[in-house]
Amino acid sequence: MYRPRRAYGAGDATSQPHTSRKHRRPVVIALAALGALLLVPVVVDRVAAARVESRTAKAFQEGMDTPERPDVHVRGFPVLTQMAAGTLRHVDITAHDIPADESSRPLPVTELDLTLDDLRKSDDDGEAHAGSAEGTAFLSYTDVSNALGLEVSQGTGPGQISAKVSVPFAGDFTVTATASAVSGNRIAFKDFQVAGEGALPDAGRAVLNQVFDKPIQLQNMPEGLHLRSLTTRADGLTARFSGKSVTFQPADASRSDSRQETSA
Secondary structure (H helix, E strand, O other), rough: OOOOOOOOOHHHHHHHHHHHHHHHHHHHHHHHHHHHHHHHHHHHHHHHHHHHHHHHHHHHHHHHHHOOEEEEEEEOOEEEEEHHHOOOOEEEEEEEEEEOOOOOOOEEEEEEEEEEEEEOOOOOOOOEEEEEEEEEEEEHHHHEEEEEHOOOOHHHHOOOEEEHHHHHHOOEEEEEEEEEEEEEEEEEEEEEEEEEEEOOOHEEEEEEEEHHHHOOEEEOOOOOOOOEEEEEEEEEEEEEEEEEEEOOOHHHHHHHHHHHHHHH
């Protein structure tokens, strides 16, 4: 019986995969080792970033007296070299419920988002300084109402707030005013107008004058961060800040400065 001759090397077919796997194994091990070597610096850097973010959050909570630690994110890689240089290039901070206990008409900050550039500590670790900063604060209408003594909401015009006022024996009135930013991180309410079926008594107008004539100062803002603009939205006011050479102080120091300014 005729049997076809096997081609050259056909008898080694079963041994070829084993030989190929033997050649691939060192390559796989080398790639895995290289990947591990590349991953180690990244892991170490992320651990360092997490630590500096935690310390920054703790310091900010103590300085701003917030009930909870803010969210802090240090941008840029590697963070270790930034720490070694003593300056963090970009830091994002989101804090909630910043109180305003030292004010006669306290207006807490519901939420504050800050972007800090070139953040560094002072030589005695008592302060932190940012080369520049930009921020956005949200002020709820509930807190604005408590500060003014009137229940306010969004008005119909740009930057306007509105309030309903009931005056005994005179009827119901709608009061509108324009919220604007003024120097000293203060919010002014200008051009207030009264609309109603009848005439607002002089006593009622005098009360409204007292409410709207005096601006409300935002407390616990870092030194060097200035209020630039205000806009209204359905649930509150949006305040935008910016500044150069912004300083963050411990709570005791910032409160002491606030008392001195108030006294002056």
